[in-house]
Amino acid sequence: MDALAIYALRLGDDALILGQRLSEWCGHAPALEVDLSLANMALDQVGQATHFLGLAGVLEGKGRDADALAFHRDVMDFTNCLLVEQPNGDFAQTIARQFLYAHYQHLLFERMATVNDERFAAIAAKAVKETAYHAQLASDWVIRLGDGTDESRARMIAGLDWMWRFVDEMFAMDDIDEAALKAGAGIDKTALRAAWDERVNAALAEATLERPASRRPVLGGRAGRHSEHLGHLLTHMQFLQRAYPGATW
């Protein structure tokens, strides 16, 4: 795959894995309204994944479509960032992951909607509005849980503490990112960091929570070096194609 195809693949993998994680809550959320929210956000993510993986397949030019890329790759071929594959844990841990990623994704799509490559810009412009909803919903819950009971506050702190070491990877730039930026399809992710910090800090302040201490970042997802969690996720997501390769209906 060339750089642009890999760039589309990364965007698709982030959305697909986060969508799969969120969908694991379906039927298990603490309240009906939350169940609907998580399932709807999962749908948005899987929809975005369909577009980006479809584009990756077109750019690769070997006849692979979005389904082939989602279901016929193994764990070391996935290029999502480590944050999105982290386990759901309790509701607060899921909200922590959603909060950190949704604000990044919203800023990313806002910027990408203006790039010259209209294939990337169109998907981003389409997704930016729904992503704004995800970011706001996650912030609302961080505030509610953080500034809530002793129990909800302790869980929110623990959730953020688990997820925080995976933040830096979202904004990291490598050769693929630089090539996509030069080609007019990608964006400078480091330029998103100041606005992300501002939004995250504002919500944390309203939640009466401290920003977690800076930790040594954990990297590697973009290069296919994943946590053990992703392999388990794929065994569920890809079960049917693993058991019955090529099955269609």
Place this chain on the structure above:
Amino acid sequence: MSIGDTHRIGAALARVPDPEIPAVSVLDLGIVRAIEANRVTITPTYTGCPATLAIEQAIRAALDDAGFRHVAIETTLSPPWSTDWISEEGREKLRAYGIAPPPKGANAASLKNETPAECPRCASHNTEEISRFGSTPCKALWRCKACAEPFDRFKCH
């Protein structure tokens, strides 16, 4: 091909209901972006809308039934769909169906839905949001404090 054909295609599409909100047609919702003699262009509402495929299949069936088997269906993402594209007639149909239509000016509007929804049953503005996400991705769940009825609000998008 004649102007008459595009009118007849439009009439066929006006009979295709949205699969999740059957009170309105795909034309009312603004899903159909262009009707040409040999091509119909459609756009999804939400990226992850699970009805997208069902809508395309329903449009295909309606075109075939009306004798337009040669008319192709194309999907475009750009410009992205907005609730501003829901027609006035569509808004009235939504209200009659019990769904508060979205406020106009989606692109400029705040996501916080700061203006209270108008209750589709009693027209009161004394309403509150219960859940940001409702029975479909495009709707939020609201409650009327005047008549105590819950209702769906089409999200401004």
